[in-house]
Amino acid sequence: MCSASRGDLTARARIRDAAIECFGQQGFGVSVRAIAKHAGVSAGLVIHHFGSKEKLREACDDHVIQLIRETKTETLTSHDSQTFLHQIAEVEEYAGILAYLVRALQTGGKLLQVLYERTLTDAEEYLAKGVEEGVIRPSRDPAKRARWLAGAGLGSILLLITLQEREPGEDIDFRRIMREWSEEMILPALETYTEGLLTERTMLDAYLLYISDPPEGES
Amino acid sequence: MCSASRGDLTARARIRDAAIECFGQQGFGVSVRAIAKHAGVSAGLVIHHFGSKEKLREACDDHVIQLIRETKTETLTSHDSQTFLHQIAEVEEYAGILAYLVRALQTGGKLLQVLYERTLTDAEEYLAKGVEEGVIRPSRDPAKRARWLAGAGLGSILLLITLQEREPGEDIDFRRIMREWSEEMILPALETYTEGLLTERTMLDAYLLYISDPPEGES
DNA sequence: GTCTATATAATGATAGAC
């Protein structure tokens, strides 16, 4: 399925996997000693293989990024563009990776960048396909709409997860959170996406007029 | 305007303000010594006043929470429910507080809880007022819709800010980010909120039927 | 490759002078 399964039992890989678990559960402040203990090796060996704690962190990032890139997005058929995050949350095996992922997302950096781009690409495809099939309305600016929806989708699930974490180190049931959130949002989302939110089109028309006839210098 | 201005120049307050700046710019890993240096006092005095680094952190949280509670939400007239975050971002004086706020939001905890509740309350009020005035469509479940919109609003702006932070310690222009985001989202938001996203109401009707006639045991 | 032992630096917090 993914490269993490191929005879990947070298000490280096074991340490990396242990690091992903420790970082995910306890945050990036966790000590090299704790990671080494969890991997069943000495602290020295960890540094021997990765050079430094920071490089170990980078190796973890790269490993998860590779996983994101290798995992195909399931066919998007449901009411809302299924996030990659939802997909991975359903796989028991990836529980540790998901925890790491969430923590990495909260601190920003390359991983967040990659996941956002992935989410954006998925949203663009989903929307384009829907428009082509006639089930989704065309947009005056499809790229902007995709960015808006992707940002709201990834952002709100990320916010929700962060919101659930009462105390540091607490185990979070990502699957439960995402399932509950999906049920929570389906009614308002369907409602709004079907019927809209505003009763009048005055604001939209005013804005369209505004941008078609810019008041002051603009390209 | 707010309590932070009343003869608040005691050393304790100076240390607290310095801590907010340091935490905001460099994260919560910043040392007590660095905070003390920034406040122009000794490290011992910091502990003397607050007991521990953690309690200092709590004092910072409480101070920002008080600010959130004291700041009134401006009348919500624009196209979209203006987030409290947007409002504070426009005040030059609060630049340091905003940085702290964002970092606190990313790590979760009490402050995030408070700000989310605030955003939710604002959204509920805004929507209720709009429905009453007839400019916003009534919802089958107003509370759920408010939660959905508040989560998407706060979540996406938080995601966007986190996304902008290339390297740790980098100075972020929150105002620029929020202004650009507002301009980015106004077209897709108005478009979707006015015309909807889906061309057919089959999915909504199917879901409404589904929940009105639950297939298996449900309250 | 893997270990133990250790160097070195930084941290949060304390004690006591002023």
Added chain:
DNA sequence: GTCTATCATTATATAGAC
């Protein structure tokens, strides 16, 4: 109230044996 000096702990990273 504020300082300096110091403690005790912990961290990352290194050196060298096996």
